[in-house]
Every structure is written in C-alpha cells, then in structure tokens.
Amino acid sequence: MIHFKNVSKFYPPDVIGLDTVNLRVEPGEFISIVGQSGTGKSTLAKLLFAEERPSKGTVEIGGWDITKISPNDVPLLRRQIGVVFQDFKLLQKKTVYENVAFALQVAGIPSVRVREVVPRVLSIVGLDDKSHRFPQQLSGGEQQRVAIARALVHQPKILVADEPTGNLDTLNSRDILELLKKINEFGTTVVLVTHDHEIVNRLKRRVITLDGGKIVSDVEEGRYKL
C-alpha cells in the first residue's frame, strides 16, 4: 500500500527532515509513527499526501509512484488519502454538515450524492444529531470527529492522522482513538503520527520510531519507548 524506498528530505540550508527512510505498509494496517519534535514524523506524513516531495528516493502509494507527482494529479491523490490534523482545520462559518459536504463539493461530486454520503459519514463518527451546529458550538473531540468525517467522505484507502489528539483531553483522545480503530476495521489503512504515549501503548499495533530523520525501530504491537 505504502512504500518508501531510501527516502530523504532535506531543507535548505542544511536541515535533514528524513534520512534514507525505508518503509513498507500493507493494506489495512494501522501504524503509529512516533518520535520527539523535529524528528521527521510530520515530514513523513506530508510526503504521503504530496504536501512535500522527497529530495531523494521514491514514494509509492498503491503502486503509484508519487515521487514526482504532477500538480494536476495531486487532487486525485488527495481524494484517495484522508488527512486529519491536530488543529482540525474546519471552516468556522460552515456548519458540521457543510464542512463535510465541502470536501465533496469542491471535488465536483453531484449534490444528490453529497446528500447521500454526508449523513452516512456523520453517523459513523457519531455526529448525525449535530450536523447543523457550527464548529465553535462543539467540543474539541467533536470537532476532530468532524475533521475525520470530512477525511472519510471520499472513502479513502489511507487515513493520515497527524497528531489528532494533540489538542484533546484524555477522554476525548480515547474516543478519537476508538474511532480510528473502527475506521481501520472497515479496511482503511491508518497512519497515526503522534507523541502521545498513552495512545500508542493502548493501541498495541505496529509502532515506527523516528529519531533524527531515521527509523530507529519498527516493532509489531510496539510501545512508545522514547
């Protein structure tokens, strides 16, 4: 599903984001990428949805080499990869429903299909009764659920969650984790970038640890060791 071959990422003048990373993720896996700040976790995530391009090596998603993906193909890639961030990135002037529908509308999906898909996805994340609320009327956990719902509307093969619990308390973090596990059970590959010990330890899934841009450990059913 995801294949990094000798991937390095350098930032001028001499910052190393990633250093010769080799990584293979199978379809349906749930992996956690952990490490301290500045170790290259987010850089790795950004390479997955072509927000960044590698300086060296190749990145393949489902057999598609996206190393030098053309700007015209980036939207197609992003419709196959859902992305969730720590700061939710919701439009404050749009309701929950509108935020989720927005992802379909900008991709040119017909309104009839939008009306079908959005309530279904909101039901998956447990927000079907709050679809007319605005983000500021929701808790942090609920806002993150909206962001996850938006990431799911294209039925992505991969969900990249970059510090999704970074702004949440323990209880909400656990809820989000359960939701990610549920999404993974539906067959979506989940890449979770986090530095939250409890989350990683609770998951008991594959853990990849980065340090100084290198993979220093890759353990099935791992724990947060740093």
Add this chain to the structure above:
Amino acid sequence: MLTSTYRIIKFAFQNFWRNIWLSVITISMLVLTLLTINILLVLNRVTDQAISFVENRIEVSVYFNENADPAKVTDALTYLRTLPQVKDVQEIYADDALVAFKQRHAGDQAILSSLDELGKNPFGPTLIIKAHSAKDFDAIIAALDNPRFRDAIRQKDFSDYQSIVSKIRQTTDEIRTGGIVLSAIFFLIALLIIFNTVRVAIFIHREEIGIMRLVGASSNFIRMPFLVETIILSLLSILIVIAIVYPTLAFIEPKFNQYFGSGTTGLVSYFEQHGLLIFGAQFLALLVVTMGSTALAMRKHLKV
C-alpha cells in the same frame, strides 16, 4: 462538469458579497475609467459635428469689378467648378447684389442716399464658393490667381475660417489628450485595485483554499471563482456605464442640437446604432485587462 461550474459561480458570488465594499470600490474605479472613455467618444463625435458645422458655413466671396467681362466671370465659374476642392459655386449677378445690398441696409438712410448719389450700380458680379473642407481654401484662393481672370477680380473675401477650425481641433485635441491621460490613470488605478481585491480575497480565503487543496479540489476549481468574480465586476461596471451613458446623452443632446441646429449631433442614435460595438469592445477590453490583473495576482499570491 455542470455541478462544478455552478459551484464555481456560487463561490464567485460569495466572494463578491463577502467583500462587498471592496467590490463597490473596484466597480467605482472601473466605471470611472469607462465613463472617461465614453466621454472621449462623445467628445470625438461632437468635435466632428462642430467642425462639419463650421465647414458647412465657410465660403469665399469673390467680387468682380463692376465692368468685368461676363465671359471672364463665366470662365472663372466654369474653372472653379472643375476643382476637386470646390463643393459648390453660386453666381450672384450685379443687379441681384444691388437688391440684396439695399434690402440688407433698408434702415440705413445714409447708405441708401450714397447709392443714389452714385447714380449707377457699384456692384459687379459675385461668386460664392463653398469648399469641401476648410483646408481646401488655400488651394481655391491660389486658383483664383489664374491670369485668365485675375485682373477682373476686385476683392476676395475669405474670413479666416481655417484658424477657427484649427482652434476647435486644437482645443478638442488638448481635451482628448487630457482625457486619454485621465483614462490611463483611472485604468491603472482600477488595475491596482483589481489586483488588490484578488489579493485580499485570497488572504481572506486562505484557510478555505488550504482546506480545498487538502480535500482534493483541482487548481482550476480553486482559481476559477476569482476569475469569475472579475467577470462579474467587469460586467456590472459596463452595465452601470450603459445605464449612465444613455440617459445622460438623451439629456445633453438637445442642448448640443440647440447650438448646432436641429438634429445635427445625433449622439443618442449614434450610441444606439453602435452600442453593441462600443460597449461590447469596452467590455472585452476590460475583461482582458482585469483578468490579466487577476491572473497576475493569483500567480503571485495563490499557490495551488
């Protein structure tokens, strides 16, 4: 495709409304620019009419000696009619000239008694020459120096109409140059405002644009609303200009006509006949320039 087009137009209108004051300022500048251009067009039309009005009234009176040989007068008449610069030549016989003179000075007893004292008709035949344009009079005056009838001519009455026409041309040329400079300034300001409008719109929508990119919106889908908004701004501007120009012309035309004589300027009918061309061309030119400015702003500030 239709769905995307509808949404692009919807987003463009949203941009327009959400920055309504910026839109109003942009439209005001575009309207000012277009109005200046239309004032220049009206000025052009009025100038042409004014010059043609003056030229139609220009004539040279050629007075022959009272005892001039009628054959020479006829020769001069025939010769003048062959000149391409001459529009018309009219002959006034000596007797008719005397009658006309007496009628003109019917209330002036001193002049009439002087005529009586002379005891004969002091007038010779007269030729009234009309030219196609004021510029032609130099050639006509030169032609009257022809030795075949030069000696028979007593006087050539040629008012300096050419200098009047030149003055009209000079004044209108100066106004026109000023107008062109003014429209260029307005145009430049309008372009800067459009550039800024798009830049501000991009800044205001940066979060939305970021999310659009994130969820897989194509570059075209992100860019098109800004271009459509520019079309809306240009279209509204030209419609406002049309709504101002026609009533204004209908109002000022009778005043011009009073000056030139009934129905001479034909401003409204001119704009009615050529309205599609005049405003269509202005709209297209405006569109090309404003969309160019938008494209430039997007290239500089919108990274997709």
